[in-house]
Every structure is written in C-alpha cells, then in structure tokens.
Amino acid sequence: MSSARDPLSGLSGARLGGTFRLLMQVRVLASAVALLLIPEERRTPAALIMLACVGVLSALALFGWREIVPRLLEYPILLALDSLVAYAALEVGGVLGPFFLVTVITSTLAGLLYQWTGTLLICPLQVLLYYTAAADSEWVTTFQTAVGMPLFYFVGGFVGTALRRLFDEFTIADEARHRAEVAAAAAEERTRLAREMHDSLAKTLRGISMAATALPTWVTNSPERACEEARRIVAAAEIAAREVRELIAELRTDIVRLSLADVLTQTVSTWADDTGTTAEVDADPEIDLPVRDRHEVVSILREALENVKRHADASMVRVRLAREGESVTLTVADDGRGFTMPEDVDVLAQAGHYGVIGMQERALHAGAVLSVRSQPGEGTTVTVTIPASTGAEVPTSYLEMA
Structure with missing residues (x-):
C-alpha cells in the first residue's frame, strides 16, 4: 500500500472490515x-466449476480480508474485475438463476x-453485463426481468453506501466523545495538580x-x-524538591491519554534507565482506573521506586x-537489604523517613489498602489494593505492616 495509515485501524476500520466479512x-x-x-x-460441468470457483474466491476473500480490503480501497479496478467474474457466472448459470442474488x-x-x-461506476457496469448475459440466454422479457432485477444492483449499492455513511457518523461521534473525555480528564488533572500542590508541597x-x-x-x-x-x-527540603520534580514530570507526561499499563511501564523503564537497576513489569493492559485513583497509584509506584533507589541497594525490582x-x-x-517495619509509622517520620507515610x-485518598512487608536481608514488597467496583466496601484500615 502507498499509504502508511492502516485503513482498517480504529472503530471505522473495524466496522468496515466486519461488514466486508459478513458480505x-x-x-x-x-x-x-x-x-x-x-x-x-444448465447443470453442466462448466457451470458447476464456474459457480464453485466464485464460492472459493469468496471464501478466500473472507479469510484474507485484512489484505483484500486495503487492496480494494487502493485499487477500485479490482472490484470491476469481480463484476466480470460475476458476469461469467451469469453466462453459465443464467440471469434468472439463483446466482443473480x-x-x-x-x-x-x-457502496460500502x-x-x-x-x-x-460499478452498478451501471453490472447492469450492462446483466443485459449482455441475458442476450446470450433464453429468457422471457418482462418488466421484472428487464427493469426490476437490474434495479437490485442500485438497491445493493444504496445499502452499502448507507452503511458506510452510518459508520462515518459513528466514527465522528466516537471521536467527539473521546475529545470530551480527554478534555474532562485534563480538567480533572489540573484540579488534581492544584490539590497536590496545596495538600503536599x-x-x-x-x-x-x-x-x-x-x-x-x-x-x-x-x-x-x-x-x-x-x-x-534537610529531609523535608529533599521531599519538597522531589515533589516539585514529580509535579513537573507529570505536567510533561501525557498521562491522561495513555493506558494505566503504559504509564506504569514507562515510569519503571525511566527509573531503571536512571538507576541502572534491572526492572520487570507485568501489567494487565485491560486494567484501568478512574483518573484520580490512577494518579495515586502511579505516585505510590514512584515513591516506592524512590525508596528502592535510596535505601534498598537492590539488583532487581x-x-x-x-x-x-x-x-x-x-x-x-525488590531483592534489596530490607528493613524492620515498625508497628507505628510515626517512628519512620521521626527518623526523617516520610516515604511510607x-x-x-495516597492510598487513603484512593480508598485503597497499602501493605508494606519487609525483613532485613529479604527485600521489601509494597502492595496497593484498590476496589475495582464502585460498590466495593472501603476498608477501615489502610496500612498493613509486616
């Protein structure tokens, strides 16, 4: 194809491909x-072979639709050749036979x-071929055979055109809805950043x-x-500097448009490149969260990675x-040095460690449960559990320690 853009991409392309397969x-x-x-x-070997070939070609187009549809869109002459194949079938099968449909x-x-x-362009060609095939066969000239049946070609073209117009209208509506969702998410993002600056920084x-x-x-x-x-x-100043960097990074990141899995993967990849630590990400691409919750989850991930960088001396995350x-x-x-988790997290604050707090x-703000499990020499595991359904009960205890 000469175009770099896949004509079957997006919702419109999916609908177009699905309708082609149905036809x-x-x-x-x-x-x-x-x-x-x-x-x-008319049950001659030539007629049977010709009709069978049409069926086989249709089956091949059905299974190879991903390659066939872009070629048809780029080279309309291919559909004209399909009309000639149909004409050959009418010649051997007869215009009054069931193959006309x-x-x-x-x-x-x-039309599609x-x-x-x-x-x-195609319908007049098919009408011409219909009359040509009819002239070579014995048929009774009536209003139905001379006018009614050829009009079915235009009816079919109208149906295909109407379907394409509906698909295009649906695509425009989907794009408008997506733009509205992005605008709403961006507004919520600005509100969240303002709240972050007020509540944290x-x-x-x-x-x-x-x-x-x-x-x-x-x-x-x-x-x-x-x-x-x-x-x-000094510790608080370092936290403030880190919070400023995080806010600036979020302003530069198109986090609203990316899936949660992509955001997590990008965050971990950037951190791994900066620290030289090996990191693996296993994120379900089908999972997403409301904008507010996903930002809290990403912020928790960044804080956990920052703690690994500063304290864990880990080789794998x-x-x-x-x-x-x-x-x-x-x-x-992580597989780092680990530490003894105190029963009261205020002990960490008194020592100048505000990461867990x-x-x-953030977990509390998202209605989630934060679990920090660590032992000296055994690494540290931070787990955030967020109710996926709106009807899920919000836990009364937000921090588990081990």
Whole structure:
C-alpha cells in the first residue's frame, strides 16, 4: 500500500472490515445454495466449476480480508474485475438463476468501500453485463426481468453506501466523545495538580518554614535538638524538591491519554534507565482506573521506586498490576537489604523517613489498602489494593505492616 495509515485501524476500520466479512459469508452461503438450485438444463460441468470457483474466491476473500480490503480501497479496478467474474457466472448459470442474488453483493461492496462514486461506476457496469448475459440466454422479457432485477444492483449499492455513511457518523461521534473525555480528564488533572500542590508541597514548605523559624531558638537552648531539627529540615527540603520534580514530570507526561499499563511501564523503564537497576513489569493492559485513583497509584509506584533507589541497594525490582477478584492490585517487590517495619509509622517520620507515610496518605485518598512487608536481608514488597467496583466496601484500615 502507498499509504502508511492502516485503513482498517480504529472503530471505522473495524466496522468496515466486519461488514466486508459478513458480505463474504453471505456470498459463500448464497453460492452454495445457487450451486444446489441451478436448473437441470444448465447443470453442466462448466457451470458447476464456474459457480464453485466464485464460492472459493469468496471464501478466500473472507479469510484474507485484512489484505483484500486495503487492496480494494487502493485499487477500485479490482472490484470491476469481480463484476466480470460475476458476469461469467451469469453466462453459465443464467440471469434468472439463483446466482443473480450473489452478484448483487458486488454492488453492496462498491457502496460500502467507495460510497456513491463506486455505486455510480460499478452498478451501471453490472447492469450492462446483466443485459449482455441475458442476450446470450433464453429468457422471457418482462418488466421484472428487464427493469426490476437490474434495479437490485442500485438497491445493493444504496445499502452499502448507507452503511458506510452510518459508520462515518459513528466514527465522528466516537471521536467527539473521546475529545470530551480527554478534555474532562485534563480538567480533572489540573484540579488534581492544584490539590497536590496545596495538600503536599505547600504543607511541606510550611513545615520547613516553621522549623527554620524555631531553629535559632533551639541552637541557643538545646544544640542537640537544633541538630535534630536541622536534619528534619534537610529531609523535608529533599521531599519538597522531589515533589516539585514529580509535579513537573507529570505536567510533561501525557498521562491522561495513555493506558494505566503504559504509564506504569514507562515510569519503571525511566527509573531503571536512571538507576541502572534491572526492572520487570507485568501489567494487565485491560486494567484501568478512574483518573484520580490512577494518579495515586502511579505516585505510590514512584515513591516506592524512590525508596528502592535510596535505601534498598537492590539488583532487581518486579512490578505487577493485576486484577484479583473485585480488586486491582499493584505490587512492587525488590531483592534489596530490607528493613524492620515498625508497628507505628510515626517512628519512620521521626527518623526523617516520610516515604511510607506519603504512600499511606495516597492510598487513603484512593480508598485503597497499602501493605508494606519487609525483613532485613529479604527485600521489601509494597502492595496497593484498590476496589475495582464502585460498590466495593472501603476498608477501615489502610496500612498493613509486616
């Protein structure tokens, strides 16, 4: 093909291909019936072979429709050749035989593939061939045979044209709906980013400001406390810087248009390239979540990978997204050094480790369960379980530790 674009791609192409297959199925069945009902006086070896060949060619077009349809769209002359094949069958089978209905399918294909242009070119050709075949056979000239039957070619062309017009209208409506969904998702994304800056970044910066304000007092009254507060300020500043980078990365990423599986794969691939750590992703492409929930899941993944980079010293990370019953589960497992998970996550905050707390807050916002399982020397596994159905009960406990 000369065009790089696949004419069978998208919803319109799928409908076009599906209708072509249906017409070929009808043509194969009609050819078989015509072969059985051919009049006794015309049941010659040549007639049987010709009708059988038409059926076989239709069957080949049915099974090779992915290659046939693009060729027909690019070279309309091929459908004109199909009309000649139908004419040969009319010559041996007779214009009044049951095979006449099989030839009408060619007109329907002309309307389906080329719309009115194809109909106005192919249908007159078929009418001419019909009269040519009729002149070579014995038939009674009546209004039905002379006018009514040839009009069926135009009726078939009209049906094909009407179907194509419906497909095009459906495609336009689908594209408009998709644009509306993207616009709505983009608006929700802007709202989410504003909320992220208010709920996360602004609070972090406010905490840094308050701690820095009190730092001179601690330097005078309690140097040890001052050192501890200084470490917390440094840790909080690192978190703020990372949050800024994440927000900028999300602004640059076309996350709304990508599937959840593609977003996860892209995120892990970028992280693996930056860190040099081997990473595997097993994400079900059929799984998706509402925009708000999918952003929380992606943010949890990024935080988990950041923790692996900073603390785990891992050589392998495995990320899995799967549906389990009525829930969607994201699992991030590494083979790093692991750690002892405290019963109270506030202990981690006091030590300047806010990663788990951040993931816990994001899971809470998505109505999910966050599980962090780790032991020294045995790696760490972070699991996020999100109810997949709107009627799923929201859990009362959002963090499991082991």
